[in-house]
Amino acid sequence: MTAVTAPLLQVRSVAKAFGGNRVLEDVSFQVEPGEIVGLLGPNGSGKSTLLNLVTGFERIDQGEVLFEGGRIDRLPAHRIVDRALGRTFQLPSMPTKMSVIEVAMAAATARHGFFDTLLGTRAAREAEERARVEADALLKEFLLTPVRDLPSSALSGGQKKLLGIVCALMGKPRLLMLDEPTAGVHPNLRNDIVQALQRLNRQGMTIVIVEHDMHFIREVCTRCIVLDRGHIVASCRPDELSSNERVLQAYLGGGRAATESEKVNA
Numbered sequence: 001m002t003a004v005t006a007p008l009l010q011v012r013s014v015a016k017a018f019g020g021n022r023v024l025e026d027v028s029f030q031v032e033p034g035e036i037v038g039l040l041g042p043n044g045s046g047k048s049t050l051l052n053l054v055t056g057f058e059r060i061d062q063g064e065v066l067f068e069g070g071r072i073d074r075l076p077a078h079r080i081v082d083r084a085l086g087r088t089f090q091l092p093s094m095p096t097k098m099s100v101i102e103v104a105m106a107a108a109t110a111r112h113g114f115f116d117t118l119l120g121t122r123a124a125r126e127a128e129e130r131a132r133v134e135a136d137a138l139l140k141e142f143l144l145t146p147v148r149d150l151p152s153s154a155l156s157g158g159q160k161k162l163l164g165i166v167c168a169l170m171g172k173p174r175l176l177m178l179d180e181p182t183a184g185v186h187p188n189l190r191n192d193i194v195q196a197l198q199r200l201n202r203q204g205m206t207i208v209i210v211e212h213d214m215h216f217i218r219e220v221c222t223r224c225i226v227l228d229r230g231h232i233v234a235s236c237r238p239d240e241l242s243s244n245e246r247v248l249q250a251y252l253g254g255g256r257a258a259t260e261s262e263k264v265n266a
């Protein structure tokens with residue numbers, strides 16, 4: 001008999017409004033372990049809001065979010081991070097004075113116990129050393145070793161994106177959620193991100209990516225979920241997107257017709 005694996009993430013009938021603006025309505029989907037899911041949709045369709053709801057940065061109005069079978073939709077963001085769910089932001093901002101390595105290590109400290117760190121216990125010192133080793137390995141993987149000791153605010157926009165991914169990966173999350181990881185990133189770095197994500201996935205990491213770059217989606221994702229004005233209109237393989245009527249309608253009907261539909265067909 002084959003073992004049945006529970007979905008890693010389940011989003012059930014989620015709704016969210018900001019004032020009178022109903023941004024998400026009856027959104028349901030699940031993510032299985034080992035998938036790389038692209039979350040697509042025209043501008044303003046609710047992708048970042050959905051990421052914010054899953055990771056506790058916004059509260060859902062209705063519905064449920066489950067991670068590894070347990071409800072997380074009433075937990076604060078830091079408790080969700082503790083449960084091994086890492087994320088990045090669309091526009092990463094970095095503390096002015098902290099160095100790159102310090103920013104990465106701080107992401108681990110958040111997971112390993114604030115009070116131990118504050119009290120300077122032996123456990124905290126050992127955790128700090130583990131975090132330094134882990135941060136150095138990830139900085140190497142994401143080509144940030146040469147800027148390791150620079151103030152993080154001195155990084156380019158693309159490098160800040162990479163550091164955001166490094167921070168999200170500290171503590172080895174089981175689900176990684178990325179908000180537009182390649183926007184503003186140099187093409188060379190973009191290819192490095194593709195390879196790093198594929199490598200992480202081969203090692204067992206499940207990934208959800210909000211992204212507009214269709215080439216990136218086709219290269220990286222195993223499945224796509226498409227949002228249109230707060231509703232899921234498709235869940236399909238990347239190579240099925242350009243022949244999916246509801247996807248084409250989403251991009252053609254959304255007011256940014258030409259440019260967005262060109263992206264789907266790119």
Ligand SMILES: Nc1ncnc2c1ncn2[C@@H]1O[C@H](COP(=O)(O)OP(=O)(O)OP(=O)(O)O)[C@@H](O)[C@H]1O
Nearest residue numbers: 018021023041042043044045046047048049050090
């Ligand atoms: N905190 C907020 N307060 C009020 N309105 C918000 C808030 N966050 C998002 N919205 C609104 O929700 C809608 C969806 O925004 P969201 O950022 O989720 O879309 P998106 O699909 O990620 O867009 P894009 O591709 O342009 O990043 C927009 O109308 C936006 O103005």
